[in-house]
Amino acid sequence: MTASTLLLYISLFIGSQVLLGLAFTLFRKLGTAPTAAPVERAPLSQRQSAAWNGLRAFRVARRVYEDAAQTQCSFYLEPVDGLALPDYKPGQFLTFSLLLPAAPGAEAHTVTRCYSLSDSYAPNHYRVTIKRVVAPAECAGVPNGASSNFFHDHVHAGSTLQVRPPAGHFHLDVHDLTPVVLIAGGIGITPMMSMLRWCAQHQPQRTVHLYYGVRNSAEHAYKEVLEDMAAELPQLRLHVVYSRPSPEDREGADYQHQGRVDSDLLKQTLPHGAHQFYICGPTAMMESLVPGLSAWGVASTDIHFESFGPATVRPPKGGTEVRGAGETKTVSVHFKRSGRTLTWNGKEGNLLDFAEAHGIQVESGCRSGSCGSCVTTLASGAVDYDSPPDYDLAPGQCLLCVGKPRAPLELDA
Ligand SMILES: Cc1cc2nc3c(=O)[nH]c(=O)nc-3n(C[C@H](O)[C@H](O)[C@H](O)COP(=O)(O)OP(=O)(O)OC[C@H]3O[C@@H](n4cnc5c(N)ncnc54)[C@H](O)[C@@H]3O)c2cc1C
Structure with a gap:
């Protein structure tokens, strides 16, 4: 090998090392260096x-x-x-x-x-x-x-x-440890199951009183699950209330009380002290329990409730008129897209029923302020709600199914 060939090999070797070094630096900068640790994903759970x-x-x-x-x-x-x-x-x-x-x-x-x-x-x-x-049995053709x-x-x-x-706004206050009273009528048990399970998992020290009213064992949902939970969880006090027990239903085993879940039962069975009340059930149950608890001295901030209806059910025809200061309140409501201006006197109860009664087509869903199907843009005016709706409204929107006009309205409907 001549001196010039040796020099050529040495320069080729040095050149390749420089190129390799440059390539490595470039890879590191791009984040693709072969030494990078593989990305690990947390398990789905x-x-x-x-x-x-x-x-x-x-x-x-x-x-x-x-x-x-x-x-x-x-x-x-x-x-x-x-x-x-x-x-x-x-x-x-x-x-x-x-x-x-x-x-x-x-x-x-x-x-x-x-x-x-x-x-x-x-x-x-x-x-x-x-x-x-x-x-309903009495409604032929419905x-x-x-x-x-x-x-x-x-x-x-x-x-x-x-x-x-x-x-939805009807949910357990998860930052509170005050004993909780869950009251369910019929299918109103569903949100209570979620609350009960959450407490069992995350607040095992929190006392939970569950009052669950149904007709009899045929309609008693989650029967075994609830009985197993009551046997396992010392903090759970289970009160199943049958209004019409079947002959084979056993008091003390299938159910604890006969009758209805009402404020008398709560007074007899709840210990003294502060409680947070969560109620979900048929209208009649809510209409008796919520005022009953207030009359017992429970603060309104400690009473939380949700109603499951109505969806298709319409209020009875010819409902009471909205009155203010001793006189009938009439308000003009303009439906922009339909080009109709109507006079509201409160007979229909809410703006959705009012629109439908006058042949104005509007979207609707749950008819109880929860799903947002009837959200409508409010061009002018103001709408009142008996209680804050579950659906979160953006500014300038209103819910027809639970809304009533406070002042003359212009609706984008
Ligand atoms: C926040 C929230 C949570 C809910 N959670 C639950 C839950 O966990 N489980 C549950 O089962 N339900 C729940 N519901 C109720 C549920 O949303 C429905 O309202 C329910 O299932 C009835 O709906 P549907 O379409 O079957 O009945 P719809 O068709 O709305 O009918 C309701 C009633 O009206 C009658 N009806 C139908 N048409 C007419 C007519 N033209 N004139 C007069 N009457 C008529 C029907 O026979 C029926 O009795 C909840 C509701 C809300 C708002």
Whole structure:
């Protein structure tokens, strides 16, 4: 080898080392150096995603009847995208947009309904429990409940449903340790199951009194689950109340009290001291219990309640008029898109019924201020609500289904 060849080899070697060094620096800068540690993803059980906007597709993983009469069915829902689900506050609900199949003489149409989450949080599924609603026996020709019967008859494992994220203001105060009194009538047990499970998991020292009113053992949902929880959890005081026990129902075993859940029962069975009350049940139960608790001296800030209806049910015709200072209050309501100006005198109870009674087509869903289907832009005027609606309104919007005009209104409807 000549001296010049040796020099050539040495310079080639040095050049390749410089190039390698440059390449390594470049890779490090780009973050692709081969020494970079692999990215590890937390297991699904430890992940939570933020709430989504609008509708998200869920697949029904399974369905389970919760009562002997098979009128209350749980649906376990898994997100089709497979991503972790956001947590929710115990007591909140999901909103479903359901495309109902065409019935004889009617076209397929979409309805919107809310259903409470009825379990503790899991990152891979949600659970709702739905009671089949049938037409009242005395109402000939009235159809059965549209959504609940659709769920019971047409929604099976593998069905896909469109769902809005958990929402609602009726939820447990998770920062409080005051003993809690959960009062459920019928299917009003669903948000209480979520609250009860949350307390059992996260606040095992918090006393929970559960009062659950049903007719008899046929309609007694989650019977075994509740009995097992009461046997395992010393802090749970279970009071099941049957209004019409069947001959085979055993007091002290199937149920603890006969009659109704009312303020007398609470006075007889609750220990002295402060409590937080959460109530969900039929209108008659709420109308007696909420004032009953106030009359007993419970502060209104300690009484939380939610009503599940009405959806399709209309208020009786010819309701009471809204009166102010001893005279009938009439207000002008202008529906901009329909080009109609009408006079409100309170007979219809809320703006949705008022619009429908006058043939003005507006979207509607739960008819109880929860789902937001009837949200309408308020061009001018102001709307009153008997109690703050569950649905979070943006400025300049109003909810027709629970709203009443305070002053002359101009609505974008
Ligand atoms: C926040 C919230 C949470 C809820 N959580 C739950 C829950 O966890 N589980 C649950 O089961 N439900 C729950 N509900 C109630 C649920 O949303 C529905 O209202 C319920 O399932 C009835 O809906 P539907 O479509 O089956 O009945 P709808 O079709 O709305 O009918 C309701 C009633 O009206 C009658 N009806 C139908 N058409 C007419 C007519 N033209 N004239 C007169 N009457 C008529 C029906 O026969 C029925 O009795 C909740 C509601 C809210 C607001």
